[in-house]
Amino acid sequence: MILKGIEIGAMGVNCYIVGCEETREVAVIDPGGNxxxxxxxxxxxxxxxVYIINTHGHIDHIGGNRxxxxxxxxxxxxxxxxAKMLVNPVxxxxxxxxxxxxxxxxxxxxxxxxxxxxxxxxxLEVIHTPGHSPGGICLKTGNxxxxxxxxxxxxxxxxxxxxxxxxxxxxxxxEKLLCYDDNxxxxxxxxxxxxxGFERQHNPFLx
Numbered sequence: 001m002i003l004k005g006i007e008i009g010a011m012g013v014n015c016y017i018v019g020c021e022e023t024r025e026v027a028v029i030d031p032g033g034n035x036x037x038x039x040x041x042x043x044x045x046x047x048x049x050v051y052i053i054n055t056h057g058h059i060d061h062i063g064g065n066r067x068x069x070x071x072x073x074x075x076x077x078x079x080x081x082x083a084k085m086l087v088n089p090v091x092x093x094x095x096x097x098x099x100x101x102x103x104x105x106x107x108x109x110x111x112x113x114x115x116x117x118x119x120x121x122x123x124l125e126v127i128h129t130p131g132h133s134p135g136g137i138c139l140k141t142g143n144x145x146x147x148x149x150x151x152x153x154x155x156x157x158x159x160x161x162x163x164x165x166x167x168x169x170x171x172x173x174x175e176k177l178l179c180y181d182d183n184x185x186x187x188x189x190x191x192x193x194x195x196x197g198f199e200r201q202h203n204p205f206l207x
Contacts, residue, residue, distance in 0.1 A: 001122055001141070002026055002047065005187065006038065012190055013060045016146055019047065020119020027051040027118050028074065029139065029146055030189060031064030038064060039071045049074040051116065053124070055148025055189060056133040057085025058161075059094040065103035075107035077116065079128060082135025083109060093161070110137060127176050131169020132157030138177065145196075147186045151177060153194040156205045173206060 002024075004017040015038060019026025026047045031038050042049055049072040054062050057078060062085070065076055078086065085092040089100035110116075112128040116139070127138040129150045136157070139146040149157035151173055159166040177186075182197025199206060 002045075003144075004041065004045075006034075006041065014187065014189055014191075015064075016187055017041070017047065017049075018118070018122065018124070018141070018146075019050075020121045022121055023119035024048055025050045025119040027053050027116065027124065028068055029053045030055055030061040030148065031068045032060045033063050035064035035067035035071075038068055042072065048072070050118065052076045053110075053116070053139065054078040054082070054086075055138070055146065055150075056136040057082035057092050058133065058149070059092045059101055061148070061189060062086060062092060062103045063094075063101055069104055076104060077108045077110050078106045079111065079126075079135030079137050080106075080109040081130065082133055085133075085135075129169070129172040129176055131159055131165050131167075131172055133161065134163045140180075143181070143184045145177065145180070145184060145186050147177070147188050149189040151186055151194075151199060151203075152188045152191050153198070154203055156203070157189075170205065178206070 002019045006015045013032035016029040017026050052074045083106045086103040089095040094101035110126045114126040116124040124139040132149045180196050184196040186194050
């Protein structure tokens with residue numbers, strides 16, 4: 001499996017590129033900023049982006065959608081409950097920074113339990129984990145979960161934005177993430193990677 005992580009943008013957003021070694025087809029998860037850096041990496045590594053997957057619709061996670069899509073033709077995938085954020089600067093909060101940013105609309109809506117196939121060898125399972133945003137998702141493949149802004153090392157995603165819910169987020173983390181083995185690795189939208197076991201034992205929001 002191909003797996004590359006890139007920290008991009010002023011807000012330190014983690015963008016992940018994951019895909020199939022055989023076909024070199026990949027998905028770009030949360031291209032929040034510096035799309036030219038992402039595009040250069042794809043070209044350097046001879047990778048074909050077939051999907052752009054947004055774990056949710058906030059500006060720091062969708063800001064590079066347009067440029068990456070225009071350069072690669074990749075399809076944009078997002079949960080339906082966050083789809084309007086792609087095209088609405090108020091909903092995605094870019095208007096707060098004085099720069100009204102939009103993405104092309106979604107090519108496909110995601111829902112709980114969907115399987116996204118990449119090349120011959122990689123499948124991403126969609127886990128709907130609202131709480132940070134209504135359409136927040138995580139993506140699981142093997143013993144790896146891309147958790148977006150649902151879960152961080154020692155913390156959780158903010159819930160004070162419109163559409164957020166602390167109760168809902170905690171419930172979803174406990175029911176849909178902590179059900180996995182301790183050795184499952186979590187790659188968050190911000191900050192370092194962690195594991196289910198570490199968060200189960202040390203995350204103050206979950207104990």
